[in-house]
Amino acid sequence: MRRKISEYGIELCIKLSGILVIAFVFLIFLFLLKDSLSLFGVYRLGAFLFGKNWLPVSEPAQFGIIPLLLGSVYVTVGAIIICVPFGVGSAMFIAEVAPSFLKHVLKSLVEILASIPSVVLGFIGIVWLGPHLKDALNLRTGMCGLTGSLLLAFMALPTIISISEDALVSVPKSFKEAAFGLGATRWQALWRIVLPSASSGIIAAVMLGIGRVIGETMVVMMVTGNAPVIPTSILQPLRTLTATIAGEMGETVSGSEHYFALFAVGLVLFIITFLINLSADICLHKARR
């Protein structure tokens, strides 16, 4: 009898924590929605979504999200282009090529990489990477999208490596053996058989990496220059959605137009990351089947 009660109690606790987590997500969404919808009572939705100027403290204020959105897109695309080949390559090395002692060393190093605080990376970006990039590429300033992309690529690497590696390892051994049986070399088996079979897992890894990159704040705020221009090149200073919220949140009086505008930016960001994570989830689900 006593056992039954404690079983029931534990079950209830677990159930409650599960439901609470879901409830929190919903509440956060509702909270964002409520405050951002208040903006559209005083500011047109079209002007927000398609406006080309972000001038929050001018008279009259303009809250055009296009430069911020494009800033985020540029930095993210740049980071992904840099980190996907590196990430998938290292995952292939760790999963298939590296001898077992090296495998362990590399795996723990990747974990250490994940634990570097972003503000430290940002600092390195300001004092070292930025100035060097400026000299190497002969730029106007080292505070540009590329500096941000490089650092963000560095931050997304651990996610991409560990998830891709899982996907590669979980490809059944028989696939590879069959390839070897048909006379394939090690590289051919890896490139033509193992990699395609693990593709949904790798796509999921990339998606989660994108999610990590687009939501990152500190690094981009420190190194990308934060100029709210519509970027035409990744070598320009640009301003992202996250840096805008972080940089301006402190000064807004709660209930002001600017305050609501930042919540609306937050909502846009939330929707983007939600969609990315959802598609990553769908890919992972496919990979498991």
Next chain:
Amino acid sequence: MKWTSILIALVGLFITGCDEKADSNEPSGFIQIKGSDTLVNAEQMVSEEFMNDYPHIFVGVTGGGSGVGVASLINKTCDVAAASREIKPKEIELANKRGVLPKEFVVAYDGVAVIVNNNNPVSRLTIEDLHKIFTGQATNWKEFGGKDLSIVTLSREVSSGTYAYFKEKVIQLGKKDSTEEFTAETLLLSSSQSIVEEVMNNDSAIGYLGMGYVSDRTKSLMLGKDEQFYLPDVNNVLGGTYPLSRSLYFYTNGQPEGIVKLFIEYALSPKGQQQFRETGFVPVGGKVAKKD
């Protein structure tokens, strides 16, 4: 069982802290100062000295920008707001609506220094020149006798009081109804320190900041007009000859009382003013501006 009790004790300690009982005769408590990034180093010095004299009072100093300070005064999340600009009428109105009555104290004077890289041959500019540079009408240093390099303009974030001051004096040239803006190419950096870093590393950069951040790692430009150019130093700011001279403020909610009053008085005392002088600002000499 033994571990459980230790764990509970630790958690208990974590929540309550090891509170040392203060002497009831001595003033004690916590003061939160938020705001101006220009003032943050000076505030830190003042509060450290203050905490030496009153060991039971803790002072927390946070930067972020004058806008942050004023907003938290209105949101009632700080005791003292530091600002490098005057509070705006709109903000006073908002504050009054929430039952907050900002009271102003001038704690120091400051000149907004315009800094360039030490390798930049340009050493003097007029306010007109600055206006052209920061609005994007002039884009190359050779127009001002410098090298053939395109100008990189640096600014603080919009929450900065120095940003607001610079925008009013240089971008709008003092005209309240002007709709001119910083060129969109301007880099908005989150602290005065990052402006110093970028100017040090970039030959073509130009930025502005409070006198407290001036050092020999960057070059301050002489500003003025008609052959009369002045460096941002104590004499030129006090004499008002430096064109970008301004006051720095503390704001409290209503007439300060208790430990907050103690702190404000300390900041305005010769001992407190000494700290402002040491961090590069111009002391006020005990004068208190009256304005409610």
